[in-house]
Amino acid sequence: xxxxxxxxxxxxxxxxxxxxxxxxxxxxxxxxxxxxxxxxxxxxxxxxxxxxxxxxxxxxxxxxxxxxxxxxxxxxxxxxxxxxxxxxxxxxxxxxxxxxxxxxxxxxxxxxxxxxxxxxxxxxxxxxxxxxxxxxxxxxxxxxxxxxxxxxxxxxxxxxxxxxxxxxxxxxxxxxxxxxxxxxxxxxxxxxxxxxxxxxxxxxxxxxxxxxxxxxxxxxxxxxxxxxxxxxxxxxxxxxxxxxxxxxxxxxxxxxxxxxxxxxxxxxxxxxxxxxxxxxxxxxxxxxxxxxxxxxxxxxxxxxxxxxxxxxxxxxxxxxxxxxxxxxxxxxxxxxxxxxxxxxxxxxxxxxxxxxxxxxxxxxxxxxxxxxxxxxxxxxxxxxxxxxxxxxxxxxxxxxxxxxxxxxxxxxxxxxxxxxxxxxxx
Amino acid sequence: xxxxxxxxxxxxxxxxxxxxxxxxxxxxxxxxxxxxxxxxxxxxxxxxxxxxxxxxxxxxxxxxxxxxxxxxxxxxxxxxxxxxxxxxxxxxxxxxxxxxxxxxxxxxxxxxxxxxxxxxxxxxxxxxxxxxxxxxxxxxxxxxxxxxxxxxxxxxxxxxxxxxxxxxxxxxxxxxxxxxxxxxxxxxxxxxxxxxxxxxxxxxxxxxxxxxxxxxxxxxxxxxxxxxxxxxxxxxxxxxxxxxxxxxxxxxxxxxxxxxxxxxxxxxxxxxxxxxxxxxxxxxxxxxxxxxxxxxxxxxxxxxxxxxxxxxxxxxxxxxxxxxxxxxxxxxxxxxxxxxxxxxxxxxxxxxxxxxxxxxxxxxxxxxxxxxxxxxxxxxxxxxxxxxxxxxxxxxxxxxxxxxxxxxxxxxxxxxxxxxxxxxxxxxxxxxxxxxxxxxxxxxxxxxxxxxxxxxxxxxxxxxxxxxxxxxxxxxxxxxxxxxxxxxxxxxxxxxxx
Numbered sequence: 075x076x077x078x079x080x081x082x083x084x085x086x087x088x089x090x091x092x093x094x095x096x097x098x099x100x101x102x103x104x105x106x107x108x109x110x111x112x113x114x115x116x117x118x119x120x121x122x123x124x125x126x127x128x129x130x131x132x133x134x135x136x137x138x139x140x141x142x143x144x145x146x147x148x149x150x151x152x153x154x155x156x157x158x159x160x161x162x163x164x165x166x167x168x169x170x171x172x173x174x175x176x177x178x179x180x181x182x183x184x185x186x187x188x189x190x191x192x193x194x195x196x197x198x199x200x201x202x203x204x205x206x207x208x209x210x211x212x213x214x215x216x217x218x219x220x221x222x223x224x225x226x227x228x229x230x231x232x233x234x235x236x237x238x239x240x241x242x243x244x245x246x247x248x249x250x251x252x253x254x255x256x257x258x259x260x261x262x263x264x265x266x267x268x269x270x271x272x273x274x275x276x277x278x279x280x281x282x283x284x285x286x287x288x289x290x291x292x293x294x295x296x297x298x299x300x301x302x303x304x305x306x307x308x309x310x311x312x313x314x315x316x317x318x319x320x321x322x323x324x325x326x327x328x329x330x331x332x333x334x335x336x337x338x339x340x341x342x343x344x345x346x347x348x349x350x351x352x353x354x355x356x357x358x359x360x361x362x363x364x365x366x367x368x369x370x371x372x373x374x375x376x377x378x379x380x381x382x383x384x385x386x387x388x389x390x391x392x393x394x395x396x397x398x399x400x401x402x403x404x405x406x407x408x409x410x411x412x413x414x415x416x417x418x419x420x421x422x423x424x425x426x427x428x429x430x431x432x433x434x435x436x437x438x439x440x441x442x443x444x445x446x447x448x449x450x451x452x453x454x455x456x457x458x459x460x461x462x463x464x465x466x467x468x469x470x471x472x473x474x475x476x477x478x479x480x481x482x483x484x485x486x487x488x489x490x491x492x493x494x495x496x497x498x499x500x
Numbered sequence: 501x502x503x504x505x506x507x508x509x510x511x512x513x514x515x516x517x518x519x520x521x522x523x524x525x526x527x528x529x530x531x532x533x534x535x536x537x538x539x540x541x542x543x544x545x546x547x548x549x550x551x552x553x554x555x556x557x558x559x560x561x562x563x564x565x566x567x568x569x570x571x572x573x574x575x576x577x578x579x580x581x582x583x584x585x586x587x588x589x590x591x592x593x594x595x596x597x598x599x600x601x602x603x604x605x606x607x608x609x610x611x612x613x614x615x616x617x618x619x620x621x622x623x624x625x626x627x628x629x630x631x632x633x634x635x636x637x638x639x640x641x642x643x644x645x646x647x648x649x650x651x652x653x654x655x656x657x658x659x660x661x662x663x664x665x666x667x668x669x670x671x672x673x674x675x676x677x678x679x680x681x682x683x684x685x686x687x688x689x690x691x692x693x694x695x696x697x698x699x700x701x702x703x704x705x706x707x708x709x710x711x712x713x714x715x716x717x718x719x720x721x722x723x724x725x726x727x728x729x730x731x732x733x734x735x736x737x738x739x740x741x742x743x744x745x746x747x748x749x750x751x752x753x754x755x756x757x758x759x760x761x762x763x764x765x766x767x768x769x770x771x772x773x774x775x776x777x778x779x780x781x782x783x784x785x786x787x788x789x790x791x792x793x794x795x796x797x798x799x800x801x802x803x804x805x806x807x808x809x810x811x812x813x814x815x816x817x818x819x820x821x822x823x824x825x826x827x828x829x830x831x832x833x834x835x836x837x838x839x840x841x842x843x844x845x846x847x848x849x850x851x852x853x854x855x856x857x858x859x860x861x862x863x864x865x866x867x868x869x870x871x872x873x874x875x876x877x878x879x880x881x882x883x884x885x886x887x888x889x890x891x892x893x894x895x896x897x898x899x900x901x902x903x904x905x906x907x908x909x910x911x912x913x914x915x916x917x918x919x920x921x922x923x924x925x926x927x928x929x930x931x932x933x934x935x936x937x938x939x940x941x942x943x944x945x946x947x948x949x950x951x952x953x954x955x956x957x958x959x960x961x962x963x964x965x966x967x968x969x970x971x972x973x974x975x976x977x978x979x980x981x982x983x984x985x986x987x988x989x990x991x992x993x994x995x996x997x998x
Contacts, residue, residue, distance in 0.1 A: 148858070148860075149755055150751055150752075150754060150755030150859070150860055151754075151858045151859055151860060152754060173757060174757075203699060203704070205699070209698060209699070210698065213672065213676050214698065214699045216699070216704055216707060217672065217675075217676050226951060230947040230950070230951065231947060232947050232948050232951045233944070233948055234948065234952075236856075236923075236924070236925050236943075237858065237923060238856040238857065238858060238888070238889050238890075238923075238924050238925055238928070239668070239669065239856075239888040239889065240664055240668065240673070240856045240885065240888045240889060240890040240928035240929055241856055241925045241927075241928060242661060242662045242673075242711045242927050242928065242929055242930070242931050242932075243925045243926055243927050243932060243936075243940070243943055243944075244932065244940065244943075244944065244948075244949075244952050244970065245708060245711065245712055245716075245952050245955060246662065246675065246707055246708065246710065246711045246712075247708075247951075247952070248707075249675065249704045249706075249707025249708060249710070250703055250704055250705075250707060250708045252704055252707070253699070253701065253702065253703070253704055254703055254704075258703075269759065270757030270758075270759065271757075293617055296619055297616070297619070297728055298728060299640070299728045299729060299730055299731045299797070300731075300797055301728075301796075343800060344800070344803055346799045346803065347796065347797055347799045347800035347803065350797050350798065350799045350800070351797055354797065398697045398698055398699065398701075399697050400615075400618040400620075400695070400696035400697045401617065401618060402615070402617035402618045402696075421698065424697060424698060425698075449695045449696050449697060450695070450697045451697070451700065451701045453701055468701055468702060469701055470701070470702055473689060473690075473691045473692075474691065474693070474702060474703075474705065476689075477685075477691060477703075477705060477959070478702060478703050478705075480958040480959060481703055481705070481708075481955065481958060481959075483958055484951070484954035484955045484957065484958035485951065485954070485955075496702060497702075
């Protein structure tokens, strides 16, 4: 851990000694200075997701929050270029005015943090690479980044990519930056692919009897040519009264039965094709004699917001885990979770959000072993105040860690940027 | 083409050829090591056939452990290695080096697992792109990226180049359609990135490898995502009286919120060339031809066709034909897919360029190319993946005429610079290879290139894997373009330079 040092610059510093560079040149100057003095810094945006990841091993903090604003939005070219710390809300607002959207459906982590909306900035979001419910159909955040500019750990301003979709000029560094938790570059500019918003949506609710049926539904849904854009399973966990009450309160809709487990899938498009797809799916899923209900667009939209806000885990004080596994192993995992932890399943059977009681940190080790055995991984997104980091919050094997160290070295040889945020030594 | 700068030849390696061949024969079946002149000839070039070079030897390993042992041996002995898939690359990425082993992945030709439950296929890298679709299509699935060489190109090569194709606007390129890779690093370390689940945590090393043109590792296994074949696919063939009107219609289709499965543009020269060649029934009076393909459920496709028709009529299209059967749809594509051989029939040689531009700049780009064609007195035909802005001008020339060769190269380079000036890039899907190496400075400055070279150095510190490709040799970039290097003396001798 290094101590605070005097930086010879005019860059604004607040009373907590946080630096606020206002443009990429100031970011470059600051990091170059830190590099010379071997002094690491934490990199933050507007702090909406800074609780994710390890605490950085640095005494300085650099906020990029002043680097904000839309640079160039071309609806007809399907891209938007923004300064790195432009709030997601601002981007979504301007896209919405042109009937476009960020198709990866940003998750609002504000609800689990302190119970209110705070989507944060696009740089923060890209640094985590956590896409919402539409991921299995449209790809993740990394699939929507066309290019970026930023400052590496030596203070050099670098760029990669551009504004066009087809681009194989040089290494695809945009992918590498996605999910790197600010450990490779301090982002200053991001270009994103945007897509047209669908006219409408409907959500069909099915009340299954057992886990085999849930995964049979997921499998049929992902095998259908009548494309869906969301599929979740929300279990009723009656053995936990507190969670059950919260869950029933969150998912209170006119056309949704309370106090029972359900699978929900979303169909988007124009109104005629929505009906056509739902009819096709009812046949393929053999639902015609089943107990189902349908949420119209006025219920469907808020329903998926609640999913992507992780509202059932609002203000959780326990450990919140994000586990991704190949869907074919999902029913085994669900069975295990049923009597052990609160959870729900997204991405048509692939993504599990699991709450692990604060006192049961050792359980995370069991879950990590399962994630590995099933061919997936887990991340502890939010740690309880009692978490002692005996079990690392990321999943990484030796070889990938070795390569990650080398990649880190190539961007940030003195480990100036967010050291230790992901792994020790990176 | 012009004299090509390649990494300095290590004569000590050349002198040790027989010993190296002998040692390699211990690491794989000796039948898999080729070293006689007639055996090496088929490997002298890839699909950028103007450049040829005989490799020191060719090794065709059969499994990952053999690849690892071979690379480890080469690493310890400082022997360069050039990896090669099917050799269909258009930018010279698999061009051999005189003092390098050519590592062919042709024997990695098996599909290892078809996993319908997880919607993926685990395959060896030598399997062809189309081979994957063929393996799953009886169950109604397919692999989405479809480079025009899909019959022959290998999936490993697709990963190296991040290949796209006609349908990449809607379905993405290779990087968006793979879930995992197994790779061997230059020192022999075997690693695995991703698997059968989405978005591996940590640095997206699979994303870094995809499109790295064989400079960072040798891919020995790929897990690809498969998709369900759409219910209905229909195409429209639309003629326009001017480049501008056709270009505007293409832009308007995108900005109206339609994401076509494919959208292609051909100019008049190519309409005539392909129609002569394949009798596709294209409107020969049109200045520009637009092929739009739409897929989805029946009502979805009908609705999209209605919208596309309205936009094209508004932009004064001169003809509009819709496919009413699968046979007719394929006939619409027949001409487009014959674009390259059609140009081949018109001139002794053609040179295929590959730039990307913003869609809205299409008319401007085509007019600029027309001017350049007049300036260089060389005919050019243009096809264009209009959906994603990827332009393929085909310059026709006579390779036996040295002056024409020189002019062709200059013409091509000017086209790519025009792409950059219009806000685009120098390669959309063919890769940089050796072909566009020197143009990297049009897009990137020193810092950008040095960062990429640092990554290369961190994963291949001896610079043995596919050296001399992608990055300019002995040349640095400055903000305004290229910097003159005097007497080969470099200003920053401590910086990595490959």
